[in-house]
Amino acid sequence: MTVRLIATDLDGTLLRDDLSVSPRTRRALDAVRAAGIEVVPVSARQPRGIRMIAEQAGFTGWALGGNGAQCQHLTTREVLFEAHVDVAVQQAVAAQLAERLPGVLFVSVRSGGEVFIAQDGYAELAHFEDHKRDPATMGRHDLAAVLAEPSLKFIVRHPDRLPAELIMDVRALGLDGFAVTHSGAPFVEILAEGVNKAWAVAKLSDHLGIDRAEVLAFGDAPNDAELLAWAGRGVAMANAHPEARAAATEVTVSNQDDGVAMILERLLDDAG
Incomplete structure (x- = not known):
């Protein structure tokens, strides 16, 4: 599988329970970005909540907030799309x-x-x-x-x-x-209607010219299930809700044990 975009949930997935980005996870994120892979946070948080951890994670580009209801660039504040409840x-x-x-x-x-x-x-x-x-x-x-x-x-x-x-x-x-x-x-x-994390990542992927099969996604909660099922490779955390685990193609170790970093390290080793 060729990966061009990594879509990751934050709380319970990328972040440890104390809401920190571990040094190992930050190294892995930097390494995949250096390899030319887009890394996009996809969170129930609003952009202001994503910006609270952006520096820790090195996020400077597109972010999907509100469970996919909005796509905003963290540096320029450009809004690519929004979807509202009537x-x-x-x-x-x-x-x-x-x-x-x-x-x-x-x-x-x-x-x-x-x-x-x-x-x-x-x-x-x-x-x-x-x-x-x-x-x-x-x-x-x-x-x-x-x-x-x-x-x-x-x-x-x-x-x-x-x-x-x-x-x-x-x-x-x-x-x-x-x-x-x-x-x-x-x-x-x-x-x-129709909005979820998968819908949002699909819209952003279309904008970036990236195919669904080139998306690697991580998540742990029920609101991640659609994305994990949609992505070319969907990875649930060991601490994931049963709905997320059932939707994923595989399970990694927990957020406390740097499960996202472990998969990213293997991804780069396999590509090397």
């Missing part, structure tokens, strides 16, 4: 879900991922690690304000429901016009 879709989901699940709360992420409009009460449930954002900056908005504009990512959270349960609740509404996923964080993420 206002009408958000309103329908919120109205029906609030009736079914009292206490459910919503967030609209807008404007390149920089604007975070959280419903009153959401910040009390949140921690910095959830969104790589201080809860004190999330605001306290009424639901009408949350639903007023299209979202790159529409977040659904309930104080007593696990993400896997919430996804079933959303799907049970029987509505269409959106995609829903979760990344292991304590909420679910609603995206524009």
Whole structure:
């Protein structure tokens, strides 16, 4: 397999549990870039969250954030594409879900991922690690304000429901016009219809003139499953969710044991 693009998830995959890039992983990333291979972070994080670790990882080019809803260049800030959840879709989901699940709360992420409009009460449930954002900056908005504009990512959270349960609740509404996923964080993420990490990497690959068979992908969570199945070679981490493992063509060691670096080192050895 000829690899021209490496698409890697961050949290639970490239990053160790303390959110660091190990020296071994950084050496491996630098080596594949020196070999002319494009390395692209593909994350549920917004670009601002990706930029928090960009220097550690040496990321300076294209980044796919919001589970694929946006493609932004980390250096020039050029936006290649964005996909938004329609206002009408958000309103329908919120109205029906609030009736079914009292206490459910919503967030609209807008404007390149920089604007975070959280419903009153959401910040009390949140921690910095959830969104790589201080809860004190999330605001306290009424639901009408949350639903007023299209979202790159529409977040659904309930104080007593696990993400896997919430996804079933959303799907049970029987509505269409959106995609829903979760990344292991304590909420679910609603995206524009058809949007996921595979969709985004496919669009970027087309832009770069790279074939699907030339893509090597890494991931660990349910929101990585489509990408791992789509890529020419999909690698799940040993710590991966069963959905990600089932979608992958192979499994490497855990993020704590530098599983991405191990595969990249072998890739270069085989090419050498």
